[in-house]
Amino acid sequence: xxxxxKQLLVILTPLLFxxxxxxxxxxxxxxxxxxxGGHMPHWFYYTLLFLFFGAMMFALLASxxxxxxxxxxxxxxxxxxxxxxxxxxxSLEAMWKYLLICSIGIALALFGTMxxxxxxxxxxxxxxxxxxxxxxxxxxxxxxxxPFHTWLPDAHSEAPAPVSALLSGALLNCSFFAIVxxxxxxxxxxxxFCDNAMLALGILSVAVxxxxxxxxxxxKRLLAYSSVEHMGLIIVLFSLCPSGRLAGLALLAHxxxxxxxxxLLFQTAGNLLLAFRTRAVSVVQGLGVSMKxxxxxxxxxxxxxxGMPPSVLxxxxxxxxxSASVWGSATILALLFVVFAAMMKVGLSMTMGRxxxxxxxxxxxxxxxxxxxxxxxILAGIYICACAALExx
Amino acid sequence: MLTLSxxxxxxxxxxxxxxxxxxxxxxxxxxxxxxxxxxxxxxxLLWNWQENGCPGARIWIIAVVNSLVKxxxxxxxxxxxxxxxxxxRELEPMVSFQLSRFIVFLMAIGGFAIGRLLxxxxxxxxxxxxPVAFTTMGTGLLLICARKxxxxxxxxxxxxxxxISLFGAGILLxxxxxxxxxxxxxxxxxxxxLGIAIFQINRTFAxxxxxxxxxxxxxxxxxxxxxxxxVHD
Numbered sequence: 001x002x003x004x005x006k007q008l009l010v011i012l013t014p015l016l017f018x019x020x021x022x023x024x025x026x027x028x029x030x031x032x033x034x035x036x037g038g039h040m041p042h043w044f045y046y047t048l049l050f051l052f053f054g055a056m057m058f059a060l061l062a063s064x065x066x067x068x069x070x071x072x073x074x075x076x077x078x079x080x081x082x083x084x085x086x087x088x089x090x091s092l093e094a095m096w097k098y099l100l101i102c103s104i105g106i107a108l109a110l111f112g113t114m115x116x117x118x119x120x121x122x123x124x125x126x127x128x129x130x131x132x133x134x135x136x137x138x139x140x141x142x143x144x145x146x147p148f149h150t151w152l153p154d155a156h157s158e159a160p161a162p163v164s165a166l167l168s169g170a171l172l173n174c175s176f177f178a179i180v181x182x183x184x185x186x187x188x189x190x191x192x193f194c195d196n197a198m199l200a201l202g203i204l205s206v207a208v209x210x211x212x213x214x215x216x217x218x219x220k221r222l223l224a225y226s227s228v229e230h231m232g233l234i235i236v237l238f239s240l241c242p243s244g245r246l247a248g249l250a251l252l253a254h255x256x257x258x259x260x261x262x263x264l265l266f267q268t269a270g271n272l273l274l275a276f277r278t279r280a281v282s283v284v285q286g287l288g289v290s291m292k293x294x295x296x297x298x299x300x301x302x303x304x305x306x307g308m309p310p311s312v313l314x315x316x317x318x319x320x321x322x323s324a325s326v327w328g329s330a331t332i333l334a335l336l337f338v339v340f341a342a343m344m345k346v347g348l349s350m351t352m353g354r355x356x357x358x359x360x361x362x363x364x365x366x367x368x369x370x371x372x373x374x375x376x377x378i379l380a381g382i383y384i385c386a387c388a389a390l391e392x393x
Numbered sequence: 394m395l396t397l398s399x400x401x402x403x404x405x406x407x408x409x410x411x412x413x414x415x416x417x418x419x420x421x422x423x424x425x426x427x428x429x430x431x432x433x434x435x436x437x438l439l440w441n442w443q444e445n446g447c448p449g450a451r452i453w454i455i456a457v458v459n460s461l462v463k464x465x466x467x468x469x470x471x472x473x474x475x476x477x478x479x480x481x482r483e484l485e486p487m488v489s490f491q492l493s494r495f496i497v498f499l500m501a502i503g504g505f506a507i508g509r510l511l512x513x514x515x516x517x518x519x520x521x522x523x524p525v526a527f528t529t530m531g532t533g534l535l536l537i538c539a540r541k542x543x544x545x546x547x548x549x550x551x552x553x554x555x556x557i558s559l560f561g562a563g564i565l566l567x568x569x570x571x572x573x574x575x576x577x578x579x580x581x582x583x584x585x586x587l588g589i590a591i592f593q594i595n596r597t598f599a600x601x602x603x604x605x606x607x608x609x610x611x612x613x614x615x616x617x618x619x620x621x622x623x624v625h626d
Contacts, residue, residue, distance in 0.1 A: 064568075066568045066572040066576070067575070070572065070575035070576060070578075073583070074579060076583075077583055077586060084593070087597075088597075089597055089598065089608070090608065090609060092590070092597055093607075093608060094609060095590060096603070097606070097609075099583070099587060099590065100546060100550070100587075103583055104550065107557060111557050114557070114561050117566060153609075158609070212611055221611070
């Protein structure tokens with residue numbers, strides 16, 4: 001499982017990076033023009049963006065566990081200034097929380113790494129379990145698992161759109177991979193404890209994500225909580241992997257589909273923020289009349305991220321429900337229904353009706369990247385859903 | 394018999410207690426610097442000289458670099474931040490200094506109890522190392538949670554990191570030189586970036602109190618009549 005996830009992420013991360021690099025070229029000049037003043041120089045932004053990408057690849061390819069720790073901490077350090085691109089009060093607060101909370105989490109992960117390395121020399125299952133608990137809490141903080149997710153909505157909503165997309169689509173996966181590596185090292189005696197801990201945190205994350213999505217008034221925070229929810233689903237799928245091959249396949253599909261769909265959504269949300277200069281759902285209304293293209297991207301993205309067919313997420317969530325126990329799958333299905341209702345409420349209120357606020361028109365090039373992602377996602381979804389249907393029949 | 398390493402570990406514990414009660418940031422930074430020095434030299438003190446002879450170049454290099462970074466460079470950086478941000482002392486801690494000292498004292502007792510429970514004394518260099526490491530980590534977390542000034546929270550992170558390094562030294566963990574220097578570089582860069590963030594926070598908010606940093610969040614979802622205005626930015 002570890003090598004499969006590694007190969008997948010090593011291909012996926014550069015793709016996401018390129019998609020967001022291209023979007024940055026289009027997005028930043030527009031954002032500077034509209035926000036005005038106090039932003040960081042562009043050369044600095046692009047340097048940090050490349051370093052961020054390098055640190056993520058380093059984290060994926062690191063040979064030893066302590067090396068991986070150095071790399072994951074490095075991703076925090078180089079991505080933190082990117083969050084405070086606009087250098088206003090909100091983004092500074094988000095950056096401070098991100099740095100402090102993630103660093104404490106990562107420090108606990110280092111402690112967990114030490115415990116596991118020590119366990120390897122003594123061979124005691126108790127040390128392995130203690131180590132995994134700290135690793136799960138530590139890297140789980142970076143991955144955005146509840147109850148350690150508090151930095152995530154702030155950072156994702158304050159960062160410029162391409163950075164939010166990279167944080168959500170690529171960085172969270174890298175932290176997940178760190179947890180995967182530790183899980184694969186656990187001896188059989190410690191395995192049930194690890195799987196149960198991951199299952200519990202995963203279901204809690206889905207619950208927290210769905211609760212905060214209901215009545216959410218800020219559409220970027222809505223996407224951030226959706227990331228918490230999907231990270232929960234991913235860790236639940238991973239905890240189910242020992243039970244069968246279906247969960248493993250679904251896990252890989254879920255990671256790719258979530259990353260691409262979330263990139264599409266964050267880029268679209270960034271465009272809406274540029275046009276309306278607000279993240280309030282109550283102000284951005286009637287997109288179907290005023291901005292037809294964006295209305296389609298936004299609504300299609302929300303439908304895909306909820307796991308409606310033809311989204312690949314539909315298949316992976318179906319596999320999750322089949323693999324989990326009766327109570328587990330019932331809980332997750334109920335929570336997914338809440339998520340669906342919350343997403344559709346926001347999506348419909350933003351796209352339908354009459355516009356109530358004026359907006360500045362956007363240049364066409366800002367739609368290129370999200371549109372490409374949408375076409376890819378729909379085609380891939382139809383293909384994979386058709387294959388699965390043929391397989392079943 | 395009382396060895397040199399045990400004296401150092403006892404001093405570490407005293408530094409934890411002193412940090413919990415330190416109100417002037419200048420002194421708090423000095424206590425962290427002293428801890429940094431001690432973390433740096435501890436691998437040499439814990440080395441088994443009788444059996445293994447003189448330690449290799451790896452141990453010496455790491456000890457020197459560790460002491461210089463944690464005992465000199467980082468404290469200087471923080472003192473610079475204190476001067477620039479014009480914050481001399483922690484005035485209104487969320488948990489009083491007396492209570493903080495008492496909590497650290499309780500954590501020390503807890504640390505010794507856990508050390509006994511884990512049956513670590515066969516595998517570690519000194520029986521004191523693990524309990525002191527736990528107490529120091531707890532002190533770091535306490536400083537982060539119970540203090541308002543941004544600089545004290547950075548200090549708390551450094552104390553937490555010192556506790557973890559102490560744990561690594563206590564169980565005689567060896568990563569290899571590149572990794573240890575990498576960890577050190579990460580910590581250094583983190584404190585550097587946090588220092589820059591403190592300047593920017595001080596300039597933007599005209600204060601380094603972290604209770605200014607609470608405008609983001611979803612509390613308005615629970616109280617719909619008190620909406621924050623941050624959404625309109």
